[in-house]
Amino acid sequence: MNIFEDNINLILYVMSLSAYDQVLFEDISVKCYDETFSVFDxxxxNRIFYNTDFVVFFNKVDVxxxxIGAVPFTTCVPSFNTEWAHNRKKIVGxxxxxxxxxxxxxxxxMHRKPTKSIFRNTNSPPPQRDVFFHVTCATDTRRMQQVINDVQFGIVRRQLQMAHLA
Structure with missing residues (x-):
């Protein structure tokens, strides 16, 4: 039996925006950002999350x-435009x-690849899922309230879809 059911509404995914120049503690040959993208990928x-929304937090924006004023983003991505290497907006983009x-x-x-699964039959519609992004500092309560509102919206929207009301 799978510990996940097929009715997961939302995944909260948190990445440290400030870890662009860091490597993993457990494997110094792997950049934190590379690991972040790999796990998200x-x-x-994962078909368990076929109809699951994702909220991605770009956290630690204060750090x-x-x-970024001292360590250019090209440290992480050498091919990144050097003119933008200290530009928060361009890097977050x-x-x-x-x-x-x-x-x-x-x-x-997922939609192209047919599968026989308890989570999806071959005649099911395309995945109905979205991804939302928030640049956050976990200690900024005003901004975190907006995040909570978005999470609530996602859950309500999913429930309306499941009831065929949206």
């Missing part, structure tokens, strides 16, 4: 803002685009 490919690309590719691949 695995999650969004990121200080660090780059990171968000990577997440969106993985999410879209995996969602489309």
């Amino acid at each position: 695995d999650l969004t490919q 990121f803002d200080v660090k 780059y990171v968000r685009t990577k997440f969106e690309t993985l999410f879209k590719q995996n969602t489309e691949a």
Whole structure:
């Protein structure tokens, strides 16, 4: 028996925005950002989450803002435009685009690949899932309230869909 049911409404995915120049403690040959994208890729490919929304938190923006002034983003991504290597908006846009690309590719691949599963039959409609992004500092209560509102919206929307009311 699978510990997950097929009715998971939402996955909260948190990444440290400020870890762009860091490696994993357990494996110094792996960059934190590479691991972050790899885990997200695995999650969004998992058929258990076929109709599950994702909320991605780009957390520790306060630490990121200080660090990016001194350590350019090209430390993480050498091919990144050097003119933007200290630009928060451009860097967050780059990171968000990577997440969106993985999410879209995996969602489309799920729909194209027929499967016999207790979670989805071969005649099911395309996945009905979205990804939401928030740049956060966990200690910013005002911003975190907006995040909570978005999470609640996602849950209510999913329940309405399941009841065929949306």
